[in-house]
Amino acid sequence: MKTFPDLTDFNDLAGIEGLAAVADSVNQATPAVEPPAWPEPMIPGTLRTPDMPEDILQGVWADMARAVSASTQTPPALGVMCVLGVLATLLQRRFEVAPHGDDYTEPLALWVLSASPSGTRKTAVLGAFMGPIVKWEKLQYDRYRVLIARTNAARSTAKKRIEALNQQAAKCKEPKDLQAIRQDIENEELGMPEEVRAPRLFTGDTTAERLQAMLFEHSERMAVHSDEPGIFRVMAGAYSGGAQNLDVFLQGHAGSAMRIDRAGRMAHVDKPALSFNLMVQPGMLSEVAGSKGFRDSGLLARFLYAVPASNVGRRDVRAHTSIDPGVRAAYEQGVTGLLEGYLCEPGTVPKVRVLPLSDSAKELWLDFSQYIEDNQGDGGVFESLRDWTSKLAGAVARVAALLELAEAGLQAEAVSWCAMDRAIRLARVLIPHAQAAFGLLGTDSTDVDALAVLRWVRAHDYEEFTRRDAQKAMEGRFRSVDKLKRTLDRLDAMDCIKEFKRHNKGAPPSAAYRVNPMLLGSLSTLSGLS
Amino acid sequence: MANTIHDAMASAGLHPHKALDLCADGKLVRFRLMGDKPGSRNGWAVLHDGPAPFGAFGSWKTSETHAWRAASSRPPTPAERAEIQQRVRAVRLAHAQERTAVQAAARTKAQKLWERAHPASNGHPYLVRKRIRSYGLRQLRDMLLVPARDLQGTLHTLQFIMADGSKRFLTGGRIAGCYFAIGRPTDSLLVAEGMATASTLYAATGRAVAACFSCGNMEAVARALRSKFPGLRLVLCADDDFKTPGNPGVTAARAAAKAVGGYVAVPRFKRELTA
Numbered sequence: 001m002k003t004f005p006d007l008t009d010f011n012d013l014a015g016i017e018g019l020a021a022v023a024d025s026v027n028q029a030t031p032a033v034e035p036p037a038w039p040e041p042m043i044p045g046t047l048r049t050p051d052m053p054e055d056i057l058q059g060v061w062a063d064m065a066r067a068v069s070a071s072t073q074t075p076p077a078l079g080v081m082c083v084l085g086v087l088a089t090l091l092q093r094r095f096e097v098a099p100h101g102d103d104y105t106e107p108l109a110l111w112v113l114s115a116s117p118s119g120t121r122k123t124a125v126l127g128a129f130m131g132p133i134v135k136w137e138k139l140q141y142d143r144y145r146v147l148i149a150r151t152n153a154a155r156s157t158a159k160k161r162i163e164a165l166n167q168q169a170a171k172c173k174e175p176k177d178l179q180a181i182r183q184d185i186e187n188e189e190l191g192m193p194e195e196v197r198a199p200r201l202f203t204g205d206t207t208a209e210r211l212q213a214m215l216f217e218h219s220e221r222m223a224v225h226s227d228e229p230g231i232f233r234v235m236a237g238a239y240s241g242g243a244q245n246l247d248v249f250l251q252g253h254a255g256s257a258m259r260i261d262r263a264g265r266m267a268h269v270d271k272p273a274l275s276f277n278l279m280v281q282p283g284m285l286s287e288v289a290g291s292k293g294f295r296d297s298g299l300l301a302r303f304l305y306a307v308p309a310s311n312v313g314r315r316d317v318r319a320h321t322s323i324d325p326g327v328r329a330a331y332e333q334g335v336t337g338l339l340e341g342y343l344c345e346p347g348t349v350p351k352v353r354v355l356p357l358s359d360s361a362k363e364l365w366l367d368f369s370q371y372i373e374d375n376q377g378d379g380g381v382f383e384s385l386r387d388w389t390s391k392l393a394g395a396v397a398r399v400a401a402l403l404e405l406a407e408a409g410l411q412a413e414a415v416s417w418c419a420m421d422r423a424i425r426l427a428r429v430l431i432p433h434a435q436a437a438f439g440l441l442g443t444d445s446t447d448v449d450a451l452a453v454l455r456w457v458r459a460h461d462y463e464e465f466t467r468r469d470a471q472k473a474m475e476g477r478f479r480s481v482d483k484l485k486r487t488l489d490r491l492d493a494m495d496c497i498k499e500f501k502r503h504n505k506g507a508p509p510s511a512a513y514r515v516n517p518m519l520l521g522s523l524s525t526l527s528g529l530s
Numbered sequence: 531m532a533n534t535i536h537d538a539m540a541s542a543g544l545h546p547h548k549a550l551d552l553c554a555d556g557k558l559v560r561f562r563l564m565g566d567k568p569g570s571r572n573g574w575a576v577l578h579d580g581p582a583p584f585g586a587f588g589s590w591k592t593s594e595t596h597a598w599r600a601a602s603s604r605p606p607t608p609a610e611r612a613e614i615q616q617r618v619r620a621v622r623l624a625h626a627q628e629r630t631a632v633q634a635a636a637r638t639k640a641q642k643l644w645e646r647a648h649p650a651s652n653g654h655p656y657l658v659r660k661r662i663r664s665y666g667l668r669q670l671r672d673m674l675l676v677p678a679r680d681l682q683g684t685l686h687t688l689q690f691i692m693a694d695g696s697k698r699f700l701t702g703g704r705i706a707g708c709y710f711a712i713g714r715p716t717d718s719l720l721v722a723e724g725m726a727t728a729s730t731l732y733a734a735t736g737r738a739v740a741a742c743f744s745c746g747n748m749e750a751v752a753r754a755l756r757s758k759f760p761g762l763r764l765v766l767c768a769d770d771d772f773k774t775p776g777n778p779g780v781t782a783a784r785a786a787a788k789a790v791g792g793y794v795a796v797p798r799f800k801r802e803l804t805a
Contacts, residue, residue: 026765032794
């Protein structure tokens with residue numbers, strides 16, 4: 001036996017065995033990389049969400065958001081949403097934005113909701129951002145304390161005196177004396193000072209009725225900042241015998257006039273402004289989803305959602321950093337600056353200043369609005385979220401105005417291109433967050449259908465199936481192929497299945513799908529499918 | 531460790547043709563290497579002074595680069611380390627600038643030689659011995675000229691193949707990511723090491739082939755071709771250097787194929803033959 005020493009390349013092969021052997025070797029080439037293994041599937045309703053771009057906020061607002069995120073080791077999204085909630089609290093009812101520069105205006109009330117599991121330092125985040133607001137309220141309370149006590153005393157004695165005069169009048173027999181008592185009562189009523197209340201910017205928990213009163217009492221504006229989901233229980237009717245009372249909330253977002261005329265209370269509010277900054281556990285969103293009324297009324301569609309991936313399990317406990325006092329002070333100064341001119345005379349409401357969009361900002365906003373419009377129709381990618389996306393363009397205008405005022409100050413004349421660009425970039429990121437949130441809410445119909453398909457696959461342990469198989473098996477659910485195709489596309493995007501063409505002898509190929517083996521092998525261990 | 535940079539150059543086999551007066555000023559100096567033609571300046575060196583003198587030297591002809599630093603009895607202080615790092619960055623920058631200039635000169639020279647050469651005949655001894663045809667080669671005297679071009683078709687350097695099969699490149703020319711192409715790609719594209727292998731593959735399969743001149747350049751060429759032809763099936767045709775430790779031919783082909791999601795083809799010999 002002998003081994004040829006120098007036979008190494010295709011040229012040698014051609015010399016020894018001919019060109020056909022070369023072609024054979026080339027035809028037997030093997031892939032260098034094995035076909036990729038299946039990635040871990042995502043179960044519908046548990047979408048992964050993108051990070052918030054770091055440059056959405058600028059100046060002190062960005063510094064504070066970054067510092068809080070670093071200090072608490074929380075995702076930047078929580079900070080960004082809190083800043084937006086704070087800005088809305090400070091600027092709503094004083095400013096509006098007019099995207100077209102005409103009568104159509106959007107108030108600057110904003111509803112933001114961050115979903116983050118328990119133990120993710122939501123309270124610390126909220127506390128850091130709300131610090132200057134709490135301090136301002138306390139300061140106002142101290143400032144008004146004496147006046148409130150004096151006014152209350154004067155009102156109390158006047159009421160008692162009126163009461164006594166009424167009793168006296170009841171016993172009076174002489175018309176002349178009665179006339180004099182009536183005059184006294186009238187004088188007391190007219191002389192009674194208006195009730196004085198310390199200004200408030202926000203509340204944490206309230207009932208619908210009390211919220212109406214608060215809007216009336218605090219110049220038609222109020223905000224709810226909370227890291228607990230109690231407000232949803234209130235909306236669901238926890239204090240009204242299970243009857244939902246959503247009107248005050250809905251009107252507060254839209255800024256539409258509120259007229260309450262009930263026995264014992266009256267509240268006339270012409271232009272209410274109500275903002276929300278809520279931080280709740282994802283599980284609580286499912287509870288919220290229990291109410292069909294929330295979705296149908298458009299209540300859920302009014303929120304901008306952030307569902308960031310939790311940092312729990314990846315935090316470095318040794319890497320604790322405090323918020324830089326300079327950053328904290330600058331943020332407080334920023335908040336105080338925007339509170340300039342906030343107070344108005346008791347019983348009056350602030351004058352609204354309308355900000356138009358600059359020409360370039362308007363073009364940008366119109367492009368984005370058209371993009372949303374083009375994709376939320378039947379069969380569009382936002383079809384299942386169209387109630388939410390319908391309000392997105394308006395929300396973008398609101399966010400852009402808030403960013404403009406936060407950075408340019410209260411003297412801002414118009415919303416700039418820069419602010420609009422960042423608001424739109426934020427909105428683009430918020431879309432997948434909303435999809436994730438609506439998935440958690442169980443109200444994204446495509447997710448619900450996708451989950452049903454996965455259950456069907458699991459029941460039969462299918463490793464592969466055709467689109468036709470699926471449609472035949474779930475005829476009731478999928479009346480149209482389009483709807484099924486959309487559902488299967490969603491599952492494909494979530495790495496649950498992969499589409500391929502199954503060739504049929506003498507017939508056109510069928511659309512078929514391979515199932516991620518991880519779904520079949522350990523299906524029961526994957527949450528959301530049990 | 532060599533006591534001076536001159537000792538280090540000597541031990542690396544890069545002797546200057548005459549005594550080199552190297553100033554420790556951080557400036558790159560070019561010089562003629564011993565054994566090179568008069569007028570050539572293929573050697574280069576740079577020397578830095580300081581608490582721990584250091585430098586680098588190499589040859590544009592062989593593309594080798596060596597670093598040198600003076601032996602020191604104590605570790606550098608943080609300040610010294612920062613200073614050294616800054617100087618190393620300066621050396622790298624100077625080297626990169628010099629390399630750009632050298633490559634530009636090589637491009638010009640390659641173009642001149644290419645224009646001066648005439649189409650190679652199939653009767654060239656190397657082609658005859660390898661039993662291949664000339665696909666776009668040129669000949670200058672008895673040398674075969676193989677062009678190395680980049681994705682845009684710019685000629686960067688030439689490979690010279692002598693009648694006895696010895697090969698060399700134009701001094702200082704860029705080779706990374708450059709290749710010699712035969713045929714036009716349709717559904718797939720083969721990548722081989724040498725020109726002779728590429729010609730054989732083209733003759734055997736009729737598919738377009740790119741010769742990348744060495745296994746070390748295979749991945750760079752594969753990546754470049756993948757960026758130009760994202761949909762093509764790339765087949766990396768390896769030389770089976772089974773007698774060399776680590777089988778560099780197959781290893782490089784596999785790495786390149788992995789990098790671009792390609793395929794690997796290895797020549798299948800009936801190695802064991804009855805004597």
